[in-house]
Amino acid sequence: MATVTNNPALRRKAVRARLRTLGFLSPWLVGFTVFFGYPLVATVYFSFMHYNQIETPTFVGLRNWRYVFEQMPLFGPALWNTLWLVVVMVALRVVFGLGIGLLVTKVKAGVGFFRTAFYLPYLAPPVAATVAFVFLLNPGTGPVNDILGKIGISAPNWFNDPAWAKPSLVLLSLWGIGDLMVIFMAALLDVPKDQYEAAELDGAGALHKFRYVTWPSITPIVMFAVVTGVVQTMQYYTQALVAGKLASGVSIGPGSVIQPGYPDHSTLTVPQLVYSLGFQNFNTGAACVLSLVLFAIAMAVTTLLMRRRAGLLSAED
């Protein structure tokens, strides 16, 4: 900030300003170093160590890395599932969220009712929502298959069928679309009205108006939804884990080890595999390798998306 000066009074003031800034930032500086910097470095360190969390760690070079990439049978499915969810879930959430947002702006009667109805499921805690969906979609007594059966549709086995487990999770995530709906609704209401009228005068139909008036003004928000969606889906854990555990019907107490990703590893995500390696198999080294893979993918995807739209840092910077 201040230019270098020999005036001791000015310099003292500059030092005071620097100290003041440091003072305000100090909670975060400490937190960033201790709860982010240190564990990140430690993750790299442990990825080269053999460590079962009891004996002292021993250096094993690239053995953990080789193990994860060449021998670990679950690495492939976990990576595939996470990427599948990132692509399909994020895309469908954005499309569906935009659709519901558009619908809410078009509704004339009962606006408050519709907004609340569409928003409410977003508030349901993930575990509770997942438990509810495992019940609703369970093939035996679940109301959904019951109703589908009555109207003559042969229903899938949802969370119990490897081909349907991930789509069921997508359905669950579409149910909780409320956050995107609100964001899109705000963006849609911000589109200047006179532009629509101008387009109407030019004889533009609904599709044309969406393409040439609505879309250009909401692309930043769509981009924002995609970036945050990707970030969230990279960490997708709770719903997949709970759905797999509950649908498997295995009675599980604390500490009991079950194969994650029921049915047939179809819901196993990378974060679940990190947990399973680090906290069930006590294979610290492999867990840290996998953490770093997740870190690398998360960083790559977000920088790629952020470069196209650096808007998270606002104009003031």
Place this chain on the structure above:
Amino acid sequence: MTATTTLTAPSAPVRPRARRSPAPAARRRAALHWIAVHTVALAAALFFLLPFVFVFLTAVMSDSQAMSGDLWPTEWHWSNYADVFRTPGFLDWWRNSLMYAVLGTLFTLCSSIPVAYALAKFRFRGRRTAMLLVISTMMLPPQVIVVPMYLVWAQQFHLSGSLWPLIIPMAFGDAYSIFLLRQFLLTIPREYLESARVDGCGELRTLLRIIIPMAKPGIAAVALFQFFYCWNDYFGPQIYAAQNPGAWTLSYGLESFKSAHSVNWNLTMAATLLVMAPVIIVFFFAQKAFVEGVTLTGVKG
């Protein structure tokens, strides 16, 4: 919805360009449009609300009926809710969730507000870098650093089996809260700060007397988000509290509740509703702050 409203509603939108009364064909098209929009909206509302209805109906069924495919309860067993509360541990989970959410939110606010203020309003070298670091922390999946973090808490501090490893870090700033608060503080005009400085207010006084009162809506939204985050958190309690059922939260306990009552969907659904209830009640009281907050996340996007 009666037929008369359907017919009168289409004329409601006031167009700035005054026209002669619309031609019958145009009116009919508008009416059809109205019906189409509201039919789709009603269908969508069913998709969003029916799960709640089914969960609620199952929650009051008898044990045997809950195992059948019935949709409507023959007898209403409200006592299922009492049974859930009588389950050993359920009240402890409730207390733990509340402690985690309340302390977590308070710690987060106290530590994040000054940081956000400095990032929004101070000019200093490295400000942009600091902001980039905050955003990258936000983007990082928590699972990336969890293994070494767990080892520190368990081996150095012997705090595994409690929720403290989740609560204590919140006293050192939370990236997402810092980011949101900063976005909000940017909207406060600089003039307010300058006039405070002219009046001889120190930075801390300016923050407490001027900024915090003006930023109340933003702070309320961040507080709600953090409260919900803690209440909903499953991964954190699973890592640190799993070994000790006395430290479980509702979100973590609910899953084991299902396992323990594997055949009693009615009790599980009652418990599920009881886990959802506080969040939904808080929402109805703080609806405005909440929706403002969600919009805030996207506003600068």
